[in-house]
Amino acid sequence: MRKVIYNRFGDESVLELTEQAVPGIQKDQLLIRVKAVSINPLDWKVYGGEMKLMSGSAFPKSVGIDFSGIVDQTGSEVARFKAGDAVIGLLDVFKGGALADYVVVKETDLAPKPANISFEKAAALPVTGLSALQIIDQLAAVGANQEVLINGATGGIGLFAVQIAKKRGARVTAVVSANGVADAKKWGADTVVDYTKQDIRHLNQPFDAVIDLSTRFSFKDARRLMKPKAVFVSTLPSPLTLLSSFVNNLFSGKKRKILILKPTVEGFNTLTKLAENDLQIVLDKTYSMTNVREAYQEARRKKIIGKSVIVLD
Template sequence: MKKVMYNQFGDESVLEVVEQPVPAIENDQLLIRVKAVSINPLDWKVYGGEMKLMSGSTFPKSLGIDFSGVVEQTGSAITRFKVGDAVMGLLDVFKGGALAEYIAVKETDIALKPVNSSFEEAAALPLTGLSALQIIDQLAVVGPNQDVLINGATGGIGIFAVQIAKKRGARVTAVVSTKGVAEAQKWGADTVVDYTKQPIRQLNQQFDAVIDLSTRLSFSEAKRLMKQKAIFVSTLPSPVALISSFINNIFSGQKRKILIVKPTAEGLTTLTKLAEADLQIVLDKTYPLSNVRGAYQEARRGNILGKSVIVLD
């Protein structure tokens, strides 16, 4: 089978499509024939070596976190899924391995694919959808009548964060580029700020939660946008950020939280139900596996609306 691997940290040139044996499964595993895999910013931070404290420095390494596909084989202990089921799921965020024609997973790694979503759309949902759920419900604890600022609202997480925050009854201000204004309005944002015309640092309002998905707004800069008791959430985990947030949160009413995604089967099932109801999934581009380097080069340049996906069929 074909699989994307790399033998050193670097840019997209280190990524190789190689031949590997189809993985054998244990009794508590399923073999998935992968149909699509989404591209995430965490991918290039890992293969670029920025996250080596979390990912380790042992090679070769694999790529790809969230995926969709079809159950090809089940171990004897599997009870929730059967051969032929269309599923979506995600692997360890720092180890990856989804960019392969076949992968071995556990039941807790997957959920049934939303019936109204394509395989490409389903692959774009697990990591960013779970991230949005955890940010809105667990880190920012968004509730009715709260004022929430989402910076980077048209990226993979932002699309879902806007919609879920609105479902929780919040007043949402979405910060986007010009091409994302109409989309953010469509997702339900109460106020949409085009950062090319009005820099976020010049906003004359304070919020109960400031969620930075752009990775460009620091906590010190965000403080002026926060109420006296408010929460700042960022998506860039690092040892320094984790330590400084711990110390800050002891002494300050303005709390700093950092997302470290914790995949759960329950969370994935919740996403399936939300997508089957009315949660919108937005795809930017799809690419064949043979163009994996070009796909990541384009994604890293940014200016993407939603998620880009690599198709393995």
């Protein structure tokens, strides 16, 4: 089978398309034939060596976190799925391995694929959809009539965070680039700010939650926009940010929280129900597996609207 690996940290040039043996499974595992794999910013942060403390430095390493596919084989202890089932799945975010023709997982890594969406769109759901759910429902605990600022609202997480926050009854201010204004409005944002025309640090409005998905808006700047008991959420965990958040939250009413994705069966179920109804899933571009380097180069450098996906054929 084909599998993308890398043997050193670096840019997209380290990614290699190799031939590997199809892995075997244990009695509590499933073998999935992968149909599509989502591209996530965490991918290039890991293969770029920015997350060594979490990923480790042993090689070879694999890339690709979330995927859609079809169950090929099941172990004797597997009860929820059978061969032929269409599924979506999620691997360890710091180890990856989804960018392969076959992947081995446990039942808790999977959910049924919503029947009304393609494999390509389904692959875009797990990482960013579950991240958005965790941010909106747990970290920020967004509720009715709250004012929520989402910075970087047209990326993979932002796409879902805007929609889910609206479903929770919040009033959403989305911060986007010029080419994302129409999309943010379509997803339900009440107010859309084009950051190329307006500095959000000077917004004259307090928020119950400030969610930074751009990784460029600091907690120091966000504090000026936060109500006394507001929450700031960011998406890049590091030992330093985790420590500073812990210290801040001991003494300040304005809380700082960091997303560390913790997938659950309940979260998967909530996400698939949303997808079966009216959750919009936007694909910026799809790529073939042979163009993996180009795919990651473009995803890292472009202003992506929604998600990019690699399709295995």
